[in-house]
Amino acid sequence: MPPESTTTSAVESAPTSFRIQKERTQFLGLTFDECIQGFFGGNALLAVIILGLITFFLFREGSSFFSQNRDNLSIYRLAGLEYVDLGRQPEKDHAALSRYLADLRLRTYQYYTAQKALPAKEANTLLADFDLYADRFARASAPIRSQLMDWSEIANDIKARHLTNQNLAEKRRQLLAAGKSAEAAAVKILPINFAVEVETITTTLPAYAEASSTFARSLEELIVAPPILPDVDLTVRMARFQALTRDFIASLPATLESMKKWDATVPVPLSQSFTAFIFGRQWLTASFWQDWYGAMPLIAGSMLVSLIALTLAIPLGVGAAIYVNQLASPVEQRLIKPAIEFISAIPSVVLGFFGIAVLGEFLRVASGWSFLSWVTGFPFAERLNALTAGCLLGLIAVPTIFTLAEDAINNVPRAFKEASYALGASRLQTIIRIIVPASLSGIVSAILLGLGRVIGETMVVLLCAGNRIAIPDFTAGLGVVTQPVHTMTGIIAQEMGEVEPGGIHYRALFVVGLLLFFIALLINYFAQKIVRKYKVSIG
Amino acid sequence: MENSSPTSAAPSRTLATPPRVARKDDTVPSPTLIDVKGLDFYYGAKQALFDINIAIPDRRVTAFIGPSGCGKSTLLRCLNRMNDLIDGTAVKRGEIKIRDIDIYGPAVDPIELRKRVGMVFQKSNPFPKSIYENIIYGLRIQGVKSKTKLDEVVEKSLRGAALWDEVKDRLHESGLGLSGGQQQRLCIARTIAVEPEVILMDEPCSALDPIATAKVEELIHELKKQFTIIIVTHSMQQAARCSDRTAFFYMGKLIEFDETHNIFMNPKNAQTEAYVSGRFG
Ligand SMILES: Nc1ncnc2c1ncn2[C@@H]1O[C@H](COP(=O)(O)OP(=O)(O)OP(=O)(O)O)[C@@H](O)[C@H]1O
Ligand SMILES: [Mg+2]
Numbered sequence: 001m002p003p004e005s006t007t008t009s010a011v012e013s014a015p016t017s018f019r020i021q022k023e024r025t026q027f028l029g030l031t032f033d034e035c036i037q038g039f040f041g042g043n044a045l046l047a048v049i050i051l052g053l054i055t056f057f058l059f060r061e062g063s064s065f066f067s068q069n070r071d072n073l074s075i076y077r078l079a080g081l082e083y084v085d086l087g088r089q090p091e092k093d094h095a096a097l098s099r100y101l102a103d104l105r106l107r108t109y110q111y112y113t114a115q116k117a118l119p120a121k122e123a124n125t126l127l128a129d130f131d132l133y134a135d136r137f138a139r140a141s142a143p144i145r146s147q148l149m150d151w152s153e154i155a156n157d158i159k160a161r162h163l164t165n166q167n168l169a170e171k172r173r174q175l176l177a178a179g180k181s182a183e184a185a186a187v188k189i190l191p192i193n194f195a196v197e198v199e200t201i202t203t204t205l206p207a208y209a210e211a212s213s214t215f216a217r218s219l220e221e222l223i224v225a226p227p228i229l230p231d232v233d234l235t236v237r238m239a240r241f242q243a244l245t246r247d248f249i250a251s252l253p254a255t256l257e258s259m260k261k262w263d264a265t266v267p268v269p270l271s272q273s274f275t276a277f278i279f280g281r282q283w284l285t286a287s288f289w290q291d292w293y294g295a296m297p298l299i300a301g302s303m304l305v306s307l308i309a310l311t312l313a314i315p316l317g318v319g320a321a322i323y324v325n326q327l328a329s330p331v332e333q334r335l336i337k338p339a340i341e342f343i344s345a346i347p348s349v350v351l352g353f354f355g356i357a358v359l360g361e362f363l364r365v366a367s368g369w370s371f372l373s374w375v376t377g378f379p380f381a382e383r384l385n386a387l388t389a390g391c392l393l394g395l396i397a398v399p400t401i402f403t404l405a406e407d408a409i410n411n412v413p414r415a416f417k418e419a420s421y422a423l424g425a426s427r428l429q430t431i432i433r434i435i436v437p438a439s440l441s442g443i444v445s446a447i448l449l450g451l452g453r454v455i456g457e458t459m460v461v462l463l464c465a466g467n468r469i470a471i472p473d474f475t476a477g478l479g480v481v482t483q484p485v486h487t488m489t490g491i492i493a494q495e496m497g498e499v500e501p502g503g504i505h506y507r508a509l510f511v512v513g514l515l516l517f518f519i520a521l522l523i524n525y526f527a528q529k530i531v532r533k534y535k536v537s538i539g
Numbered sequence: 540m541e542n543s544s545p546t547s548a549a550p551s552r553t554l555a556t557p558p559r560v561a562r563k564d565d566t567v568p569s570p571t572l573i574d575v576k577g578l579d580f581y582y583g584a585k586q587a588l589f590d591i592n593i594a595i596p597d598r599r600v601t602a603f604i605g606p607s608g609c610g611k612s613t614l615l616r617c618l619n620r621m622n623d624l625i626d627g628t629a630v631k632r633g634e635i636k637i638r639d640i641d642i643y644g645p646a647v648d649p650i651e652l653r654k655r656v657g658m659v660f661q662k663s664n665p666f667p668k669s670i671y672e673n674i675i676y677g678l679r680i681q682g683v684k685s686k687t688k689l690d691e692v693v694e695k696s697l698r699g700a701a702l703w704d705e706v707k708d709r710l711h712e713s714g715l716g717l718s719g720g721q722q723q724r725l726c727i728a729r730t731i732a733v734e735p736e737v738i739l740m741d742e743p744c745s746a747l748d749p750i751a752t753a754k755v756e757e758l759i760h761e762l763k764k765q766f767t768i769i770i771v772t773h774s775m776q777q778a779a780r781c782s783d784r785t786a787f788f789y790m791g792k793l794i795e796f797d798e799t800h801n802i803f804m805n806p807k808n809a810q811t812e813a814y815v816s817g818r819f820g
Contacts, residue, residue: 330626415664419726421624423677423733424654433680438667 055517062514065507069293070273072504076290078194078264079158080201084151085290086259087208090215091148093248094141100241101134104234111231130227140218143211151201156289158197165189198264209256216249223249277511283469283491285505293508295515297471301386301485304472305461308390308481309397309454314447316394317401321443324402325409326431337406344399351392352463360388360464367482377479382466387481389465393457397450404449408442409435445527452523456516458489465490488512569596572767573618573737578633580610580617582625587613589791591633595784600759600768602782602799604775606814609788611771615739618642618769619656620649637737654681657730661742663722665714665729670697670706673714673725677733692732700728701758720751727758731766738762740770744777756781775815779803787811 027035076082105127112123168189175184223245229235280294324336360383366372367379412435420430436443466484469491474480492509499506573595580588588610595601603611613622617635620642622628634641642652654677665673674693675683683689693710697703702724706717714725723743730738740759744752759768759781772778778785779799786796787808795802795811806812 413664415660415662416666418621418624418658418660419664419666419729420676422619422621422653422658422660423680423729424650425676425680426650429680433676434666 058510058514058517062507062510065293065504065511066270066273066277068504068507069277070268070270072291072293073268073273073276075159075162077266077268078198079162080151080155080198080264081159081290083198083201083259083262083264084148084155086255086262087144087151088148090212090248090252090255091141091145093251094215097241097245097248098134098138100244101137104229104237104241105130105134107237108229108231108234111234115231130229133222133227137219137222140222141215143214144208147204147208147211151204152289154197154201158192158194161190161192165192194264202262205256205259208259212252212256216252219245219249277508281471283486285495291504293504295488295512297469298486298488298491298512299515300471301465302455302461302487302489304386304480304485305390305393305465305487306451306454308386309393310447310451312391312394313397313401313450313454317398317446317450318405318443320398321402321405321409321446322431322436325406326435327427340399340402342399343395348396348457348459349463351396352460355388355392355460355464356384359391360384363388363391376477377482380479380482382482382484384464384466384484385482386465386472386485389461389485389487390481392460392464393454396457396460397454400453401446401450404446405439405443408439408446411442412438441530445530448523448527448530452520452527455519455523456489458493461487462490462493467494488516492516569599571595572597572637574636574639575614576634576636578614578617578635579631580613580622581627581629581631582613583627586631587791588617591793593786593793593796595767595769598763598765598767599783600763600770600781602778602785603769603771603788604773604778604785604814605788605794607773610791611788612741613791614788615658615741615769615771618737618739619653619658621653621658623649654733655735656737656739657733657735659723659726659730659738659740659743661745663719663726663746665717665722665725667713667715669711670714670717670725671710673729674732676729681733696728696732699731699762700724701754701761702728718751720747720754723747723751723755724758727755727762731762735766737767737769740768742771742773745773752777775803775817787814789814 030038108127108130109123112118112126113120118126168187172184172187172189175181175187223242226238226242229238277293277295279296280292281296282292282294283297284290284292320336320340324333328336364380364383367375367377372378416434416438417430420434425433465487467486467490468484469486472480472483472485476483492513495505496509499509571594573593575591575593575595578588578591579586580591591614603615605611616622617630618637630643635643637652637656640647666676668676671693672679674696675689678689678692694703694707697706702721705721706725709716714722717725723746727738727743744755747755756777759770762768763783770778770782782799784797785799785802787794787802787806787810789810795806795808797807801807802811803815806815
């Protein structure tokens with residue numbers, strides 16, 4: 001049909017053939033467009049619902065931890081365990097002093113064998129006096145120790161009976177729920193009067209006080225005549241030991257005082273259950289004495305490992321991003337980009353494997369090289385430690401940081417670059433003064449997301465971090481990185497399979513998971529906030 | 540191919556010591572500053588410039604005109620070696636001499652060259668920094684630290700770009716907060732702050748309204764006392780108003796180069812005639 005005729009016919013029949021009304025195929029009363037919209041909307045909604053369910057589930061499983069932990073802490077107080085621990089503190093401090101002596105002996109021994117070149121046997125003979133002294137020092141705490149042993153038995157017995165009662169009560173509840181009231185009534189529970197029971201401990205405080213003063217007296221006798229040591233440095237250390245022991249003796253009355261003031265009937269507030277979790281320095285489970293659920297060692301471990309990882313990953317990731325985007329030739333770009341992105345495809349268990357077999361061993365051996373002996377913390381004996389795990393986590397974070405930072409750098413308008421060059425700037429000056437500042441917020445958010453990746457990583461830390469549940473000793477300076485640590489993710493993976501569902505330990509692990517979830521949420525929130533700001537400032 | 544060059548008294552000065560004597564009289568022929576001879580330029584395998592010969596006079600305004608894609612920007616960006624930043628570009632034949640120095644010679648540092656040959660872009664592109672920081676960027680990268688010197692340059696450059704009165708109270712606010720015309724003058728100020736000899740302008744007014752355009756044109760008129768200016772424009776009126784000489788390009792070739800009034804009133808080439816009278820392009 002020639003074009004003119006179409007136009008004319010259209011004009012003639014205009015009112016009827018000008019078809020703009022809706023007339024589309026419909027499924028179930030929905031147009032095709034609406035179906036597609038519904039499909040995508042449904043998917044988005046599902047994602048939101050699942051996120052909500054996860055949050056809800058974590059909360060439900062985790063929330064009753066705090067009341068359970070309060071019960072845990074209450075029984076610690078009611079059964080007198082707390083009291084016994086007060087009395088045990090001097091024993092612990094005394095043991096630390098004994099260790100100081102043992103260290104001093106080792107130094108003296110080394111002095112004899114290394115500096116005086118004496119044979120081992122002769123050195124030991126020279127140290128016979130010292131050994132005698134150390135032995136007497138160690139045995140000085142015997143009086144309070146026997147007292148503490150008696151107390152521990154009583155307290156443990158009270159606690160055990162309480163736990164039995166709890167089990168019986170649970171059993172009775174189950175029977176009642178099953179409708180077997182006769183059997184339920186047959187379950188006998190002997191109620192415990194805690195106040196009375198604990199008095200069997202507290203009333204013997206005078207005996208403990210007596211033992212304590214004997215202890216103090218024997219220490220005082222010992223301290224006036226310590227063994228003479230052959231070197232200035234060693235003598236100084238011995239003087240320090242004397243001073244420490246005097247301080248310790250002076251602290252004994254305060255301990256007695258706090259034991260006198262102790263009151264089993266003071267209730268444990270819920271907030272303490274909270275602070276005991278967040279700031280607690282011990283994570284001790286399945287203990288015969290008292291379980292502690294303090295997240296601090298895990299938080300500190302996770303932070304330490306992440307810090308090491310970021311220290312490595314930031315220069316590598318950002319540096320590679322700058323290089324690939326600004327300096328590399330197209331051939332290099334084609335090689336480097338996929339290579340770095342491939343790292344993220346390596347299963348983390350394989351990396352962990354590599355960490356144990358190669359990296360950890362290498363680092364340990366390298367720490368022994370004499371030309372590296374100036375590094376704090378070198379040499380170290382543990383193959384698996386925060387450094388090994390941190391190095392691998394850094395590797396894992398590199399692709400995330402690299403990809404996102406490269407994106408951010410790529411988004412810097414070409415015009416800025418050209419303007420800089422046209423003003424006589426070199427490539428390096430343009431990168432440092434224009435490109436990095438203009439993409440800084442993007443780079444920072446890349447780093448944050450890298451951190452998120454690192455904090456959440458489980459396999460590598462479980463395999464390589466050494467899994468020692470203790471707050472790393474930050475007084476060691478940089479050497480802290482060579483200590484084994486445990487992490488929030490690692491502990492969940494390690495212990496979740498062994499715990500009894502619904503128990504306090506199980507719930508404690510959930511709360512750790514909840515904590516991780518919030519940290520991840522927070523990191524993502526800040527990363528997004530920074531990116532949004534960045535878009536405005538470049539616009 | 541018409542290519543009337545003025546009497547080129549070969550100056551013995553080097554690039555680094557530009558003359559700073561204001562010249563008043565535009566009718567007097569000016570010596571050649573930039574001398575392009577037989578230039579062939581390629582983007583990869585694609586040839587963009589064919590045998591360009593042009594002698595650009597010192598402290599005059601030279602306009603490049605021609606239809607889109609004819610190579611005006613390409614030639615302009617050859618003059619400060621901005622094309623080096625694009626992979627695969629090459630000058631295959633010919634040379635460009637500024638003050639008798641071959642700028643593609645092995646001894647020439649493109650970074651030093653760009654300090655002597657500044658550039659203003661089509662779309663104003665101030666850095667996302669304060670007005671003050673924008674102006675002193677060129678000096679900062681040269682390592683100038685003295686606050687008094689920097690302050691002095693900022694005022695001088697902004698006055699030079701006729702922007703001082705408008706921004707003197709907001710020097711430390713972002714350069715992106717200015718109007719389009721002000722931003723373009725800020726870019727000019729930033730360029731003159733490093734005291735180049737030549738300022739290349741690639742369609743500097745194409746994104747500006749008539750009033751802002753008039754201001755920039757006025758500015759160009761002032762600046763030519765001190766700087767050699769080359770301006771690429773699609774506006775015949777603009778070329779006629781503010782340039783002394785005009786070069787017409789077509790399909791990568793220089794068709795005609797002459798005094799501006801000759802190009803517009805009395806073109807020798809038929810293509811030029813057709814273009815300036817608006818019959819093609
Ligand atoms: N980066 C590049 N890579 C390849 N070819 C290019 C590139 N830049 C420009 N060209 C080509 O070179 C020729 C000249 O382009 P140029 O930008 O110099 O034209 P122009 O005269 O400035 O045009 P306009 O008036 O539209 O700005 C065109 O054919 C263009 O397609
Ligand atoms: Mg152009």
